[in-house]
Amino acid sequence: MTTLDSRAPFVLDTHEIARRPGTQREFTYSAKAPAGMGVDMLGVPEGSDVDLDLRLESVMEGILLTGTASVHTSGECVRCLQEIDGEVTVDLQELYVYDDEGEEDDIARLQGDLLDLEPVLRDAVVLALPHNPLCAPDCPGLCAECGARLADDPEHTHGEAVDPRWSALSQLKQGNDRPAGGTDQTGRESGPNEE
Numbered sequence: 001m002t003t004l005d006s007r008a009p010f011v012l013d014t015h016e017i018a019r020r021p022g023t024q025r026e027f028t029y030s031a032k033a034p035a036g037m038g039v040d041m042l043g044v045p046e047g048s049d050v051d052l053d054l055r056l057e058s059v060m061e062g063i064l065l066t067g068t069a070s071v072h073t074s075g076e077c078v079r080c081l082q083e084i085d086g087e088v089t090v091d092l093q094e095l096y097v098y099d100d101e102g103e104e105d106d107i108a109r110l111q112g113d114l115l116d117l118e119p120v121l122r123d124a125v126v127l128a129l130p131h132n133p134l135c136a137p138d139c140p141g142l143c144a145e146c147g148a149r150l151a152d153d154p155e156h157t158h159g160e161a162v163d164p165r166w167s168a169l170s171q172l173k174q175g176n177d178r179p180a181g182g183t184d185q186t187g188r189e190s191g192p193n194e195e
Contacts, residue, residue: 004111010034010118012065017058018113019098024057033071037122042075042084042133044125052117054092062097062110069121078132079141080149090124092117 004011009031017023030049037044044050054067070089077084096108096115108120140150145158 004114004116006114008116008118010116010121012054012056012115012117013113014056014058014063014096014110014115015113017056018063018110020058021060022058024055026055028053034118034122037071037125038073038075039126039129039131041078042073042129044071045074048072050121054117056115059095062095063115064093064095065115065117065120066091066093068092069124071125073129075133077135077139079134079139080151081142082135082149082151084133084135088125088128090121090128092120092124094120 006013014025017025028051030051033044033046033048033050035046037046049072051070052067053069054065057064057066068089068091070087073086073088075084076082094108096110098110099112108115136151140154142149143156143158148156150156
């Protein structure tokens with residue numbers, strides 16, 4: 001377990017309320033977002049503001065953190081790859097137990113009087129982000145042939161599509177424009193037994 005630095009932006013000191021059930025502390029502040037807070041196509045830019053409105057309440061087992069966090073998101077539409085920006089607000093709630101309470105590994109723990117908000121914030125934000133972000137709910141995406149963005153040109157076409165299995169026949173037709181049973185360019189009659 002690493003030691004928490006009380007000067008870190010997401011480390012909160014609970015000294016004033018620790019082990020005093022019923023006491024609470026409320027505060028609002030902004031901090032800079034850490035790296036890697038997001039999913040493949042959408043995330044919170046590193047260094048952008050994270051606006052926090054929090055309440056810490058002392059309970060018998062530890063400190064109950066509740067509140068909200070608002071973040072700016074940036075990424076790409078999964079259909080057309082256009083850049084998208086937005087805002088996400090998430091609810092936070094976590095019980096940080098005292099070091100001497102229980103032995104479970106999957107619960108948040110206080111380190112002395114300090115609690116680390118970053119893992120809880122990261123989990124809440126990542127779970128709130130869409131896995132397939134879209135620039136618009138009806139985004140048509142990109143043209144499969146040329147990659148043009150279909151939302152910019154709704155009438156975009158490439159003519160009549162030819163089934164690739166029949167493309168060899170269309171090449172034969174283009175190379176042989178004379179009618180069957182007619183004369184070729186030398187003026188001779190063509191027949192069925194010609195090779």
